[in-house]
Amino acid sequence: MNVESVLPSLIPYLRKFALLQLRDESIANEVVQETCLAAILNGQTFRGESELKTWLIAILKNKIIDHLRVESRKISFSSNDFEEEDFSGLFNNRGHWNEEDRPSNWGNPHKVLEQKRFWEIFELCMTALPDKLARIFSMAEFLEMPSKEICKELGITPSNYWVIMHRARMQLRVCLEKRGLGANH
Structure with a gap:
Protein backbone atom coordinates (compact mmCIF):
# COMPACT_ATOMS: atom_id res chain seq x y z
CA MET A 1 0.00 0.00 0.00
CA ASN A 2 1.24 3.46 -0.87
CA VAL A 3 0.97 5.38 2.41
CA GLU A 4 1.42 8.75 0.67
CA SER A 5 -1.67 8.27 -1.49
CA VAL A 6 -4.02 7.46 1.44
CA LEU A 7 -2.51 9.84 4.01
CA PRO A 8 -4.29 13.06 2.87
CA SER A 9 -7.72 11.53 3.46
CA LEU A 10 -6.77 10.62 7.06
CA ILE A 11 -5.24 13.96 8.08
CA PRO A 12 -8.57 15.48 9.30
CA TYR A 13 -9.11 12.46 11.58
CA LEU A 14 -5.54 12.70 12.91
CA ARG A 15 -5.93 16.45 13.53
CA LYS A 16 -9.17 15.93 15.41
CA PHE A 17 -7.59 13.25 17.61
CA ALA A 18 -4.51 15.41 18.28
CA LEU A 19 -6.57 18.50 19.03
CA LEU A 20 -8.69 16.62 21.53
CA GLN A 21 -5.54 15.50 23.36
CA LEU A 22 -3.49 18.68 23.13
CA ARG A 23 -6.12 21.45 23.08
CA ASP A 24 -3.94 23.70 20.96
CA GLU A 25 -4.46 23.84 17.20
CA SER A 26 -0.91 24.80 16.26
CA ILE A 27 0.64 22.08 18.43
CA ALA A 28 -1.91 19.54 17.17
CA ASN A 29 -1.02 20.46 13.57
CA GLU A 30 2.66 20.15 14.41
CA VAL A 31 2.37 16.62 15.83
CA VAL A 32 0.16 15.57 12.91
CA GLN A 33 2.83 16.89 10.54
CA GLU A 34 5.49 14.92 12.41
CA THR A 35 3.25 11.85 12.23
CA CYS A 36 2.77 12.23 8.48
CA LEU A 37 6.49 12.68 7.94
CA ALA A 38 7.26 9.59 10.03
CA ALA A 39 4.63 7.61 8.10
CA ILE A 40 6.08 8.67 4.75
CA LEU A 41 9.65 7.97 5.82
CA ASN A 42 8.71 4.61 7.36
CA GLY A 43 5.90 3.60 5.01
CA GLN A 44 7.81 0.53 3.91
CA THR A 45 7.56 -0.82 7.48
CA PHE A 46 3.74 -0.84 7.33
CA ARG A 47 2.92 -4.49 6.69
CA GLY A 48 -0.85 -4.19 6.52
CA GLU A 49 -1.38 -6.30 9.65
CA SER A 50 -3.64 -3.53 10.93
CA GLU A 51 -5.53 -0.73 9.22
CA LEU A 52 -3.41 2.19 8.07
CA LYS A 53 -5.51 4.46 10.30
CA THR A 54 -4.63 2.32 13.35
CA TRP A 55 -0.93 2.40 12.45
CA LEU A 56 -1.04 6.20 12.06
CA ILE A 57 -2.85 6.66 15.37
CA ALA A 58 -0.14 4.59 17.07
CA ILE A 59 2.51 6.89 15.59
CA LEU A 60 0.45 9.96 16.54
CA LYS A 61 0.01 8.72 20.13
CA ASN A 62 3.78 8.41 20.46
CA LYS A 63 4.29 11.91 19.06
CA ILE A 64 1.70 13.29 21.49
CA ILE A 65 3.30 11.46 24.43
CA ASP A 66 6.71 12.85 23.43
CA HIS A 67 5.23 16.35 23.31
CA LEU A 68 3.50 15.92 26.69
CA ARG A 69 6.74 14.69 28.26
CA VAL A 70 8.55 17.81 27.14
CA GLU A 71 5.67 20.04 28.25
CA SER A 72 5.30 18.32 31.63
CA ARG A 73 8.78 19.51 32.52
CA LYS A 74 7.61 23.09 31.94
CA ILE A 75 4.24 22.88 33.71
CA SER A 76 3.86 22.24 37.40
CA PHE A 77 0.84 20.44 38.75
CA SER A 78 -0.45 20.85 42.26
Missing part, protein backbone atom coordinates in the same frame (compact mmCIF):
# COMPACT_ATOMS: atom_id res chain seq x y z
CA SER A 79 -3.39 19.28 44.06
CA ASN A 80 -5.12 22.70 44.02
CA ASP A 81 -5.40 22.44 40.23
CA PHE A 82 -8.02 19.74 40.54
CA GLU A 83 -10.34 20.98 43.25
CA GLU A 84 -12.86 22.57 40.89
CA GLU A 85 -15.79 20.19 41.35
CA ASP A 86 -17.13 18.87 44.61
CA PHE A 87 -19.26 15.82 43.99
CA SER A 88 -20.05 15.15 47.64
CA GLY A 89 -23.57 16.53 47.10
CA LEU A 90 -24.31 13.54 44.87
CA PHE A 91 -24.05 11.19 47.84
CA ASN A 92 -25.92 10.81 51.12
CA ASN A 93 -24.24 10.79 54.54
CA ARG A 94 -23.66 7.01 54.23
CA GLY A 95 -21.72 7.44 50.97
CA HIS A 96 -24.48 6.07 48.73
CA TRP A 97 -25.84 7.81 45.64
CA ASN A 98 -28.76 10.16 46.19
CA GLU A 99 -31.69 8.66 44.28
CA GLU A 100 -31.91 11.59 41.82
CA ASP A 101 -28.13 11.60 41.20
CA ARG A 102 -27.61 7.93 40.39
CA PRO A 103 -25.92 7.31 37.06
CA SER A 104 -28.39 6.67 34.26
CA ASN A 105 -28.66 3.30 32.59
CA TRP A 106 -27.12 3.79 29.16
CA GLY A 107 -28.03 0.34 27.94
CA ASN A 108 -25.49 -1.67 25.98
CA PRO A 109 -22.17 0.23 26.28
CA HIS A 110 -20.83 -1.24 23.03
CA LYS A 111 -23.83 0.07 21.09
CA VAL A 112 -23.54 3.49 22.73
CA LEU A 113 -19.85 3.71 21.75
CA GLU A 114 -20.78 2.93 18.13
CA GLN A 115 -23.10 5.93 17.95
CA LYS A 116 -21.71 9.02 16.25
CA ARG A 117 -23.86 11.17 18.57
CA PHE A 118 -22.07 9.78 21.64
CA TRP A 119 -18.65 10.77 20.29
CA GLU A 120 -19.85 14.25 19.29
CA ILE A 121 -21.17 14.87 22.80
CA PHE A 122 -18.12 13.23 24.39
CA GLU A 123 -15.84 15.58 22.45
CA LEU A 124 -17.82 18.58 23.72
CA CYS A 125 -17.56 17.28 27.28
CA MET A 126 -13.82 16.62 26.98
CA THR A 127 -13.35 20.17 25.71
CA ALA A 128 -15.29 21.45 28.73
CA LEU A 129 -12.94 19.73 31.20
CA PRO A 130 -10.27 21.96 32.74
CA ASP A 131 -7.04 21.64 30.72
CA LYS A 132 -4.93 19.86 33.33
CA LEU A 133 -7.71 17.43 34.20
CA ALA A 134 -8.30 16.67 30.52
CA ARG A 135 -4.59 16.19 29.93
CA ILE A 136 -4.26 13.55 32.64
CA PHE A 137 -7.47 11.80 31.58
CA SER A 138 -6.29 11.75 27.96
CA MET A 139 -2.86 10.46 28.91
CA ALA A 140 -4.47 7.56 30.75
CA GLU A 141 -7.47 6.71 28.60
CA PHE A 142 -6.52 7.69 25.05
CA LEU A 143 -2.75 7.48 25.06
CA GLU A 144 -2.85 4.45 27.38
CA MET A 145 0.05 5.61 29.52
CA PRO A 146 0.46 3.66 32.78
CA SER A 147 -0.53 5.56 35.91
CA LYS A 148 3.00 5.26 37.34
CA GLU A 149 4.43 6.93 34.25
CA ILE A 150 1.85 9.73 34.36
CA CYS A 151 2.62 10.36 38.04
CA LYS A 152 6.34 10.42 37.34
CA GLU A 153 6.01 12.70 34.29
CA LEU A 154 3.74 15.18 36.07
CA GLY A 155 5.19 14.95 39.56
CA ILE A 156 1.94 13.94 41.22
CA THR A 157 1.28 11.22 43.79
CA PRO A 158 -0.64 8.04 42.93
CA SER A 159 -3.45 9.03 45.29
CA ASN A 160 -3.69 12.44 43.62
CA TYR A 161 -3.78 10.70 40.23
CA TRP A 162 -6.74 8.52 41.26
CA VAL A 163 -8.63 11.52 42.67
CA ILE A 164 -8.01 13.39 39.41
CA MET A 165 -9.23 10.44 37.32
CA HIS A 166 -12.32 10.11 39.52
CA ARG A 167 -13.13 13.80 39.11
CA ALA A 168 -12.60 13.67 35.35
CA ARG A 169 -14.88 10.65 35.00
CA MET A 170 -17.55 12.23 37.21
CA GLN A 171 -17.44 15.51 35.29
CA LEU A 172 -17.66 13.63 32.00
CA ARG A 173 -20.61 11.53 33.21
CA VAL A 174 -22.50 14.57 34.46
CA CYS A 175 -21.78 16.45 31.23
CA LEU A 176 -22.84 13.52 29.01
CA GLU A 177 -26.07 13.05 30.91
CA LYS A 178 -26.87 16.78 30.87
CA ARG A 179 -26.55 16.66 27.09
CA GLY A 180 -29.06 13.86 26.77
CA LEU A 181 -27.17 10.59 27.04
CA GLY A 182 -28.50 8.09 29.51
CA ALA A 183 -31.72 6.30 30.27
CA ASN A 184 -33.30 6.48 26.82
CA HIS A 185 -30.17 5.99 24.73
Whole structure:
Protein backbone atom coordinates (compact mmCIF):
# COMPACT_ATOMS: atom_id res chain seq x y z
CA MET A 1 0.00 0.00 0.00
CA ASN A 2 1.24 3.46 -0.87
CA VAL A 3 0.97 5.38 2.41
CA GLU A 4 1.42 8.75 0.67
CA SER A 5 -1.67 8.27 -1.49
CA VAL A 6 -4.02 7.46 1.44
CA LEU A 7 -2.51 9.84 4.01
CA PRO A 8 -4.29 13.06 2.87
CA SER A 9 -7.72 11.53 3.46
CA LEU A 10 -6.77 10.62 7.06
CA ILE A 11 -5.24 13.96 8.08
CA PRO A 12 -8.57 15.48 9.30
CA TYR A 13 -9.11 12.46 11.58
CA LEU A 14 -5.54 12.70 12.91
CA ARG A 15 -5.93 16.45 13.53
CA LYS A 16 -9.17 15.93 15.41
CA PHE A 17 -7.59 13.25 17.61
CA ALA A 18 -4.51 15.41 18.28
CA LEU A 19 -6.57 18.50 19.03
CA LEU A 20 -8.69 16.62 21.53
CA GLN A 21 -5.54 15.50 23.36
CA LEU A 22 -3.49 18.68 23.13
CA ARG A 23 -6.12 21.45 23.08
CA ASP A 24 -3.94 23.70 20.96
CA GLU A 25 -4.46 23.84 17.20
CA SER A 26 -0.91 24.80 16.26
CA ILE A 27 0.64 22.08 18.43
CA ALA A 28 -1.91 19.54 17.17
CA ASN A 29 -1.02 20.46 13.57
CA GLU A 30 2.66 20.15 14.41
CA VAL A 31 2.37 16.62 15.83
CA VAL A 32 0.16 15.57 12.91
CA GLN A 33 2.83 16.89 10.54
CA GLU A 34 5.49 14.92 12.41
CA THR A 35 3.25 11.85 12.23
CA CYS A 36 2.77 12.23 8.48
CA LEU A 37 6.49 12.68 7.94
CA ALA A 38 7.26 9.59 10.03
CA ALA A 39 4.63 7.61 8.10
CA ILE A 40 6.08 8.67 4.75
CA LEU A 41 9.65 7.97 5.82
CA ASN A 42 8.71 4.61 7.36
CA GLY A 43 5.90 3.60 5.01
CA GLN A 44 7.81 0.53 3.91
CA THR A 45 7.56 -0.82 7.48
CA PHE A 46 3.74 -0.84 7.33
CA ARG A 47 2.92 -4.49 6.69
CA GLY A 48 -0.85 -4.19 6.52
CA GLU A 49 -1.38 -6.30 9.65
CA SER A 50 -3.64 -3.53 10.93
CA GLU A 51 -5.53 -0.73 9.22
CA LEU A 52 -3.41 2.19 8.07
CA LYS A 53 -5.51 4.46 10.30
CA THR A 54 -4.63 2.32 13.35
CA TRP A 55 -0.93 2.40 12.45
CA LEU A 56 -1.04 6.20 12.06
CA ILE A 57 -2.85 6.66 15.37
CA ALA A 58 -0.14 4.59 17.07
CA ILE A 59 2.51 6.89 15.59
CA LEU A 60 0.45 9.96 16.54
CA LYS A 61 0.01 8.72 20.13
CA ASN A 62 3.78 8.41 20.46
CA LYS A 63 4.29 11.91 19.06
CA ILE A 64 1.70 13.29 21.49
CA ILE A 65 3.30 11.46 24.43
CA ASP A 66 6.71 12.85 23.43
CA HIS A 67 5.23 16.35 23.31
CA LEU A 68 3.50 15.92 26.69
CA ARG A 69 6.74 14.69 28.26
CA VAL A 70 8.55 17.81 27.14
CA GLU A 71 5.67 20.04 28.25
CA SER A 72 5.30 18.32 31.63
CA ARG A 73 8.78 19.51 32.52
CA LYS A 74 7.61 23.09 31.94
CA ILE A 75 4.24 22.88 33.71
CA SER A 76 3.86 22.24 37.40
CA PHE A 77 0.84 20.44 38.75
CA SER A 78 -0.45 20.85 42.26
CA SER A 79 -3.39 19.28 44.06
CA ASN A 80 -5.12 22.70 44.02
CA ASP A 81 -5.40 22.44 40.23
CA PHE A 82 -8.02 19.74 40.54
CA GLU A 83 -10.34 20.98 43.25
CA GLU A 84 -12.86 22.57 40.89
CA GLU A 85 -15.79 20.19 41.35
CA ASP A 86 -17.13 18.87 44.61
CA PHE A 87 -19.26 15.82 43.99
CA SER A 88 -20.05 15.15 47.64
CA GLY A 89 -23.57 16.53 47.10
CA LEU A 90 -24.31 13.54 44.87
CA PHE A 91 -24.05 11.19 47.84
CA ASN A 92 -25.92 10.81 51.12
CA ASN A 93 -24.24 10.79 54.54
CA ARG A 94 -23.66 7.01 54.23
CA GLY A 95 -21.72 7.44 50.97
CA HIS A 96 -24.48 6.07 48.73
CA TRP A 97 -25.84 7.81 45.64
CA ASN A 98 -28.76 10.16 46.19
CA GLU A 99 -31.69 8.66 44.28
CA GLU A 100 -31.91 11.59 41.82
CA ASP A 101 -28.13 11.60 41.20
CA ARG A 102 -27.61 7.93 40.39
CA PRO A 103 -25.92 7.31 37.06
CA SER A 104 -28.39 6.67 34.26
CA ASN A 105 -28.66 3.30 32.59
CA TRP A 106 -27.12 3.79 29.16
CA GLY A 107 -28.03 0.34 27.94
CA ASN A 108 -25.49 -1.67 25.98
CA PRO A 109 -22.17 0.23 26.28
CA HIS A 110 -20.83 -1.24 23.03
CA LYS A 111 -23.83 0.07 21.09
CA VAL A 112 -23.54 3.49 22.73
CA LEU A 113 -19.85 3.71 21.75
CA GLU A 114 -20.78 2.93 18.13
CA GLN A 115 -23.10 5.93 17.95
CA LYS A 116 -21.71 9.02 16.25
CA ARG A 117 -23.86 11.17 18.57
CA PHE A 118 -22.07 9.78 21.64
CA TRP A 119 -18.65 10.77 20.29
CA GLU A 120 -19.85 14.25 19.29
CA ILE A 121 -21.17 14.87 22.80
CA PHE A 122 -18.12 13.23 24.39
CA GLU A 123 -15.84 15.58 22.45
CA LEU A 124 -17.82 18.58 23.72
CA CYS A 125 -17.56 17.28 27.28
CA MET A 126 -13.82 16.62 26.98
CA THR A 127 -13.35 20.17 25.71
CA ALA A 128 -15.29 21.45 28.73
CA LEU A 129 -12.94 19.73 31.20
CA PRO A 130 -10.27 21.96 32.74
CA ASP A 131 -7.04 21.64 30.72
CA LYS A 132 -4.93 19.86 33.33
CA LEU A 133 -7.71 17.43 34.20
CA ALA A 134 -8.30 16.67 30.52
CA ARG A 135 -4.59 16.19 29.93
CA ILE A 136 -4.26 13.55 32.64
CA PHE A 137 -7.47 11.80 31.58
CA SER A 138 -6.29 11.75 27.96
CA MET A 139 -2.86 10.46 28.91
CA ALA A 140 -4.47 7.56 30.75
CA GLU A 141 -7.47 6.71 28.60
CA PHE A 142 -6.52 7.69 25.05
CA LEU A 143 -2.75 7.48 25.06
CA GLU A 144 -2.85 4.45 27.38
CA MET A 145 0.05 5.61 29.52
CA PRO A 146 0.46 3.66 32.78
CA SER A 147 -0.53 5.56 35.91
CA LYS A 148 3.00 5.26 37.34
CA GLU A 149 4.43 6.93 34.25
CA ILE A 150 1.85 9.73 34.36
CA CYS A 151 2.62 10.36 38.04
CA LYS A 152 6.34 10.42 37.34
CA GLU A 153 6.01 12.70 34.29
CA LEU A 154 3.74 15.18 36.07
CA GLY A 155 5.19 14.95 39.56
CA ILE A 156 1.94 13.94 41.22
CA THR A 157 1.28 11.22 43.79
CA PRO A 158 -0.64 8.04 42.93
CA SER A 159 -3.45 9.03 45.29
CA ASN A 160 -3.69 12.44 43.62
CA TYR A 161 -3.78 10.70 40.23
CA TRP A 162 -6.74 8.52 41.26
CA VAL A 163 -8.63 11.52 42.67
CA ILE A 164 -8.01 13.39 39.41
CA MET A 165 -9.23 10.44 37.32
CA HIS A 166 -12.32 10.11 39.52
CA ARG A 167 -13.13 13.80 39.11
CA ALA A 168 -12.60 13.67 35.35
CA ARG A 169 -14.88 10.65 35.00
CA MET A 170 -17.55 12.23 37.21
CA GLN A 171 -17.44 15.51 35.29
CA LEU A 172 -17.66 13.63 32.00
CA ARG A 173 -20.61 11.53 33.21
CA VAL A 174 -22.50 14.57 34.46
CA CYS A 175 -21.78 16.45 31.23
CA LEU A 176 -22.84 13.52 29.01
CA GLU A 177 -26.07 13.05 30.91
CA LYS A 178 -26.87 16.78 30.87
CA ARG A 179 -26.55 16.66 27.09
CA GLY A 180 -29.06 13.86 26.77
CA LEU A 181 -27.17 10.59 27.04
CA GLY A 182 -28.50 8.09 29.51
CA ALA A 183 -31.72 6.30 30.27
CA ASN A 184 -33.30 6.48 26.82
CA HIS A 185 -30.17 5.99 24.73
